[in-house]
Amino acid sequence: MFVDFFYTLKKGGIPVSPTSFLRLQKALSMGLINSLTDLYTAARAILVKSERYFDLYDQVFAHHFEGIEFKAPDPFELSEVARALFEEWLKDPGSLAAALGIHEDDLCKLSPDELLDYFLDRLREQAEEHHGGSKWIGTMGTSPVGHSGYNPGGLRVGGISRGKSAVKVAMERRYRDYSQEGPLTQSQMGEALKRLRNMVPCGPKDRINIRETIYQTVKNAGEIEVVFDRSLQDRLKVILAIDNGGWSMDPYVEIVQTLFNYARSQFKDLKTVFFHNTIYDYLWEDPPRRYKPLAVDELVRLDQETRFFIVGDASMAPYELMATDGSIYIEERSGKPSYERLRFIAETFPYSVWINPKPAEQWPYTHTISIIREMFPMFELNLDGLENAVTYMMRKH
């Protein structure tokens, strides 16, 4: 049952698993689902595992089951529909006639009242036919009826439902806000960065080492000898280098700020430095890149275990990266191309990544991105990208 529905969901991009589909079958066979509304709720709870897909589910559900749940409409509702049809007719006679499968001219001959009656008859006929069909599921679902058009195979859903039909609920698209296109928020960043930890023993010795205690006690011929250890704590060092200059990064300022804000509260040992486009002799500890220079050569003195994140769009003129005096600031020119500087950083810190706010599909179109990608693993600045970057950073090299 509903195999079509399953595949429509899958095609729609919702990760539905066959197991959960079988579970839905179980629920169906146990008689738990008695109406389309039940089906809507149950199928969502069982098949869809994230609110990010709720919106998509609503759309697929509405599309698939649209025009299917029909009770025989009462006369009043029918006349309402007929009136709506009539209005439609006034707007666009041609397409409505075509949809009803009659010639436009035939309908034109009728007076408005006759026309209304005619529609009413047609509708009653339709309703009965539907009523005869015993199951919700059928070819009806594929009929291309939308909110604005009529189709002889199915009636407009919004028009005749009593109370709140499941399809109608689905059509409200209540979950639009939760779909994946939403912006990256601080807490989402937090989720992604959460796993970036490096546990080392520190602090007072307040944990009992049971294994060692037993060993020592036995050695002591049963005289208890309790052995304490230090507890593990996070002592991860992180350097975050942010490209904060130039118009090319402007669109991403907000997203980078969020990352920055989060990082500040997350890591105890975090150093944030700034650069423009790419790194030359100096990084800057102040955002205007003027007062507190940090010579790149100095970086060797830092712990090798430091995780080095570079955030930037890596998009610039090729000479800025490759030429010996590539910097657009004259005072920064020192004879070493930025390319070498970056390589130096990548070699100094085995744990380094480049995070790019530009979508990955645009990367191949910028020459400098491909050059930088040869030196640093590059990840997108979104949830998945951050997570992959963190996974990479936590891997043993």
Place this chain on the structure above:
Amino acid sequence: MQGENQTTRFTGASKYVLDEELAKIVNITMVLEMPLLLKGEPGTGKTMLAHAIAEALNMRLIVLNVKSSMKLIDTLYQYDTLTRLNDSRFGDSKRDVSNIEEYIKMGKIGQAFVSDGRVVLLIDEIDKADSDFQDDMLDILDQMEFDIIEIDKIIKAKNRPVIVITSNAKKDLSDPFLGRCNFHHIAFPDPDMMRRIIHVHFPDISRDLMDNTINIFYRLREIKGIEKKPATRELINWIRALRTDPDFRVQDLIEGDIPYLGVLFKKSPDYFVAREDVARFRM
């Protein structure tokens, strides 16, 4: 099966306003004997749901508050080696030192398994633990048994507990985990729903106070740049605060005077933003 369904159907509890959709999901989940994973903003009543189910179905509630440092085995059982070591050394307790079983204490999941009646097991804020913990835990909940290695004894669940799992995470949990749960996302209640919730908590509340507090509450939630929006819990506490203040009149609210902002906004930057916004509104 049918008979059992009727006795264990969940329809709401005294202090919990249940929407119909969620009730259906809870019932289906219980019959399918699967864990129910609940997500949603803080303050949408995820945790309360478990309490409500326990109350309505007259079952015991066992709460497992997940912590990031938690190991799976802690939730199952604990082998109290230190006490045993101590007993063996001094021998002044009534416990039998050679019987390891006397030193096994059940963790929360263990308690749920050995309990005589069917219980509601609430696993709160699962997202705090790492994903290995989550997957392994689901294995146990799937098979409804675990092994106490020290005494090589398998603990089987006497009754399958009703399992409610909550998560605050925006990020999704792992696929194998999701595959084994039913899922629901509780949206923030709309004003109508909120009215009913408030009514459940304050049956004698005046219409004026209810309307004005709820209006202001939703307006305050709209303020931009707030890190933690006030949730249902804050609203209830706020109303409670207003009602206990003898000098408070509903008229104050209508005039734009909002006392006890601190009850609604718990973070100091949020508080200042809100206060500024309120001041602006008054002018």
